[in-house]
Amino acid sequence: MSDLHRLSIAWRSDLHRRTRRSDLYRLSIAWRSDLHCRTEVRLSIAWRSCAVLRSSLASFISPEISFMVDLKCTSFFNLEDFHSILNPVYMGEVQELQLHVMVEEDKEAKLPERGSVSDETVAQRSTNFRRWIRIAVYTFLVLSGQAAATLLGRQYYDKGGKSKWLATLVQLVGFPILLPFYCIQLSKSPERETIIQTERPSFSVLASIYVSLGLLAAADCYLYSVGLLYLPVSTYSLICASQLAFNACFSFFLNSLKFTPFVLNSLFLLTISSTLLVFQKDDSTDTTDTSKGKYAIGFICTVAASAGYGLVLSLQQLAFKKVIKSKTFTAVLDMTVYINLVASCVIVVGLFASSEWKSLEREMEEYKLGKVSYVMNLVWTAITWQVFSIGSVGMIVEASSLFANAISVLGLPIVPVLAVVFFHDKMNGLKVIAMLLAIWGFLSFVFQHYLNNSEEDKEAKQGGVQNEPPVPVRRWIRIAIHAFFVLSGQSVATLLGTLYFKKGGNSKWMATLVQLAGFPVLFPYYCIPQSKKTKTVKIQTKTPSFIVLASVYVFLGLFIAVYCYLYSVGLMYLPVSTFSLICASQLAFNAFFSFFLNSQKFTPFIINSLMLLTISSTLLVFQKQDDTENPTGVSKGKYAIGFICTVAASAGYGLLLSLLQLAFKKVVMSETFTAVMDMVIYPCLVASCVVFVGLFASNEWKTIPIEMEEYELGKASYVMTLVWIAIAWQVFNIGALGLIFEASSLFSNAISVVGLPIVPILAVVFFHDKMDGLKVISLVLAIWGFLSYVYQHYLDECQSKTDDRRTNVVSSASSTGNQ
Structure with a gap:
């Protein structure tokens, strides 16, 4: 189970920041190196605009259990859901699992136009x-x-x-x-x-x-x-x-x-x-x-x-x-x-x-x-x-x-x-x-604030999180x-x-x-x-x-x-x-x-x-x-x-x-x-x-x-x-x-x-x-x-924004699942 835990962490820490297909392929290699079970699983991933990740376990076949899963999440992968899906595999005596990752284009989910993103950023x-x-x-x-x-x-x-x-x-x-x-x-x-x-x-x-x-x-x-x-x-x-x-x-x-x-x-x-x-x-x-x-x-x-x-x-x-x-x-x-x-x-x-x-x-x-x-x-x-x-x-x-x-x-x-x-x-x-x-303490805070703003700007340029x-x-x-x-x-x-x-x-x-x-x-x-x-x-x-x-x-x-x-x-x-x-x-x-x-x-x-x-x-x-x-x-x-x-x-x-x-x-x-x-x-x-x-x-x-x-x-x-x-x-x-x-x-x-x-x-x-x-x-x-x-005040503000984004992600995922 430790291998799967590491897999889930890698999934969250990488996919919510990477938008290029080459990055996804590199992640698939990591998965193959970690998972060694006989059961074959197909995972289809489609990268959407504004860091919205749609993923689905197309099939999950094992000697004891077989089911279909369609998992959607926004901005980051839900670890609990991921574990709940993978845990049943270890209930049986499965010795090997091969994970094949297929990165597919989602034609319906197109990236927002560059102009709209720029306008939002300017605003x-x-x-x-x-x-x-x-x-x-x-x-x-x-x-x-x-x-x-x-x-x-x-x-x-x-x-x-x-x-x-x-x-x-x-x-x-x-x-x-x-x-x-x-x-x-x-x-x-x-x-x-x-x-x-x-x-x-x-x-x-x-x-x-x-x-x-x-x-x-x-x-x-x-x-x-x-x-x-x-x-x-x-x-x-x-x-x-x-x-x-x-x-x-x-x-x-x-x-x-x-x-x-x-x-x-x-x-x-x-x-x-x-x-x-x-x-x-x-x-x-x-x-x-x-x-x-x-x-x-x-x-x-x-x-x-x-x-x-x-x-x-x-x-x-x-x-x-x-x-x-x-x-x-x-x-x-x-x-x-x-x-x-x-x-x-x-x-x-x-x-x-x-x-x-x-x-x-x-x-x-x-x-x-x-x-x-x-x-x-x-x-x-x-x-x-x-x-x-x-x-x-x-x-x-x-x-x-x-x-x-x-x-x-x-x-x-x-x-x-x-x-x-x-x-x-x-x-x-x-x-x-x-x-x-x-003054030195003040400059230290200002510099940290600058670093935080730079990080936010960088994430925004890379696609960021929707509705941030x-x-x-x-x-x-x-x-x-x-x-x-x-x-x-x-x-x-x-x-x-x-x-x-x-x-x-x-x-x-x-x-x-x-x-x-x-x-x-x-x-x-x-x-x-x-x-x-x-x-x-x-x-x-x-x-x-x-x-x-x-x-x-x-x-x-x-x-x-x-x-x-x-x-x-x-x-x-x-x-x-x-x-x-x-x-x-x-x-x-x-x-x-x-x-x-x-x-x-x-x-x-x-x-x-x-x-x-x-x-x-x-x-x-x-x-x-x-x-x-x-x-x-x-x-x-x-x-x-x-x-x-x-x-x-x-x-x-x-x-x-x-x-x-x-x-x-x-x-x-x-x-x-x-x-x-x-x-x-x-x-x-x-x-x-x-x-x-x-x-x-x-x-x-x-x-x-x-x-x-x-x-x-x-x-x-x-x-x-x-x-x-x-x-x-x-x-x-x-x-x-x-x-x-x-x-x-x-x-x-x-x-x-x-x-x-x-x-x-x-x-x-x-x-x-x-x-x-x-x-x-x-x-x-x-x-x-x-x-x-x-500086602490700034950190608190950033944390508050992060909490709000996570709340929005959970709400969006729940709404999508209900639909």
């Missing part, structure tokens, strides 16, 4: 190309928005900004700039049509999703603002890379993210990376006059914000998958605008509740760059954050929340570079090495666009947030509010006439009720508000580099939550990615703090607070991402960009409201005028810093949600973590942060882990 390539274009655009938005928002945020703090609530608000309140996009008529290509029509979720369902995500976004933005207030841009950005791990953790729970040995390894390394930051030394190299306590607070807040961001991305992906179920730009706008609206409301509440609003006028007056610069800083910060939001949400739609986060993390090195240019941050060897390792799904080039384009949004928005928002704190801004509630209140910049999208062509989905689903959506949006908005606040606290007390590296832990949180919420699958590549990202953040523990690294004089107590808040924010962000993914999957169930925009806007709206409450409840609003007056860059710069921080955060939100929509929350977080090294580089350029080797190594490890995850 598939066009679809894939468009998707990659969208991904590229979202990637650009993420990268640009992140970088600009980060730099502007850093300028806000450097030039006198002190309001954490305002710094948080500008991350969210910029969503109105997106509203004009609703008026733009967007044509929907056929490939964006889903196979199954679904009903739009009810208003209550969408509202609940947007509100929930908005609350989470508000909290996360606040934590980021705190972290950016006390951390240098480079440190802040590198810590933020941990958000990818958080996103992976949350995606594990929310988006069914699977954990594999590589994922566990990655999570382990990410955890170590964040832990090592606790042991870093504080010396004269800290030129920001940030005390150890404030540095610790900023560190903690940044880590917490990273975790929260990972959660938000996972939740957004979940929302797209389960609720919105739409992969349109309108969905991306909705996710961005509504979430930011909610978050902005939350941050505004926090701003007034904390009484920080009272100090804003003074802050504007004391802004070093003047009042105009103060205003412009806030404005452009809000805008850049909205750009980042669009890219992030779009990347979630095109890929996943983890992919969106990964793009964001990938763009992090941009911020440190810009910080070196504009803020005179110091760029040391360790950060460079870490960045290089991350096209390579999602357009989807990858969308993912790239969302990734760009994540990276750009995150980098810009982080730098601007740091600028806000460095230049006199000290309102944590304001810093949190700007992370959410930028969603109005997304409103123009709803004014854009939408094409009636819709993307069909595989399953008909009812539109979520208004109550369900409202509950989702409110919940997410509250969650966003919390993690934004934690991020603001962490950013306030931690250097940007430390803050950013701590934020990298959010990827582990995201993976953890995605595993349970989104059924995230973990593979060795994912584990390795998470591990490396964790190590990247941990290495910062051993770096020395001097005047250039911790220039704000943050005490040890505040540094600890910032550290804790950043870690909490990272965990919260990871959970938020997983929840977003779950909302997309279970509630929204809309595969449109509008769903992404709704998920961005509504939760941000809720989060903004929460932050507004916190702002006034804490009485920080009373200090906002003073803060504006005392802002080193002037009132105009104060305002513009907040504005651009908010815009940048919205850009990030769009990109992150887009990635969750397209891939998963873990992937979106991975992109975000990859972009974290950009912030330290920009901080070195603009804020003169010190870039030591440990940070470089940490950055490299984080990027390496992200690339490993991306």
Whole structure:
């Protein structure tokens, strides 16, 4: 029986790839050499178009049994059927079997015309190309928005900004700039049509999703603002890379993210990376006059914000998958605008509740760059954050929340570079090495992806398999666009947030509010006439009720508000580099939550990615703090607070991402960009409201005028810093949600973590942060882990296509047999 087993394997492994008659003859020789039985069997084989193999055992005569068999199969030979036919031969005492193979032409089964195959191939390539274009655009938005928002945020703090609530608000309140996009008529290509029509979720369902995500976004933005207030841009950005791990953790729970040995390894390394930051030394190299306590607070807040961001991305992906179920730009706008609206409301509440609003006028007056610069800083910060939001949400739609986060993390090195240019941050060897390792891991994934695509193209040219799904080039384009949004928005928002704190801004509630209140910049999208062509989905689903959506949006908005606040606290007390590296832990949180919420699958590549990202953040523990690294004089107590808040924010962000993914999957169930925009806007709206409450409840609003007056860059710069921080955060939100929509929350977080090294580089350029080797190594490890995850994501996609082809083959064979 062993000979027959080998024969069946040879049959499957060769015939489904060989189409030339000479190959079939060679196989017949192999059969004769393996089978030595007396019974004579005739096997007729006809090769059909598109790798459809028709074979029949014309006669099977033995001393004990005689029967006729006609076996048909598509793309590969059915081993079980083959064995069931041959097994009876061994039931008798047959000593020899001679197999004669006759290859016959099947006149009825002609190969498809060359032109039709070429046209199909061109169409598939066009679809894939468009998707990659969208991904590229979202990637650009993420990268640009992140970088600009980060730099502007850093300028806000450097030039006198002190309001954490305002710094948080500008991350969210910029969503109105997106509203004009609703008026733009967007044509929907056929490939964006889903196979199954679904009903739009009810208003209550969408509202609940947007509100929930908005609350989470508000909290996360606040934590980021705190972290950016006390951390240098480079440190802040590198810590933020941990958000990818958080996103992976949350995606594990929310988006069914699977954990594999590589994922566990990655999570382990990410955890170590964040832990090592606790042991870093504080010396004269800290030129920001940030005390150890404030540095610790900023560190903690940044880590917490990273975790929260990972959660938000996972939740957004979940929302797209389960609720919105739409992969349109309108969905991306909705996710961005509504979430930011909610978050902005939350941050505004926090701003007034904390009484920080009272100090804003003074802050504007004391802004070093003047009042105009103060205003412009806030404005452009809000805008850049909205750009980042669009890219992030779009990347979630095109890929996943983890992919969106990964793009964001990938763009992090941009911020440190810009910080070196504009803020005179110091760029040391360790950060460079870490960045290089991350880039190397990314290139490894890209190369593997290229090999896989080459293999698919080769099979397609050889005939391939009938009805094989096209390579999602357009989807990858969308993912790239969302990734760009994540990276750009995150980098810009982080730098601007740091600028806000460095230049006199000290309102944590304001810093949190700007992370959410930028969603109005997304409103123009709803004014854009939408094409009636819709993307069909595989399953008909009812539109979520208004109550369900409202509950989702409110919940997410509250969650966003919390993690934004934690991020603001962490950013306030931690250097940007430390803050950013701590934020990298959010990827582990995201993976953890995605595993349970989104059924995230973990593979060795994912584990390795998470591990490396964790190590990247941990290495910062051993770096020395001097005047250039911790220039704000943050005490040890505040540094600890910032550290804790950043870690909490990272965990919260990871959970938020997983929840977003779950909302997309279970509630929204809309595969449109509008769903992404709704998920961005509504939760941000809720989060903004929460932050507004916190702002006034804490009485920080009373200090906002003073803060504006005392802002080193002037009132105009104060305002513009907040504005651009908010815009940048919205850009990030769009990109992150887009990635969750397209891939998963873990992937979106991975992109975000990859972009974290950009912030330290920009901080070195603009804020003169010190870039030591440990940070470089940490950055490299984080990027390496992200690339490993991306490669696993690709492998999973290929496996899914293979499973679909096999299912189609079985169905086709069964249908043919019934006929």
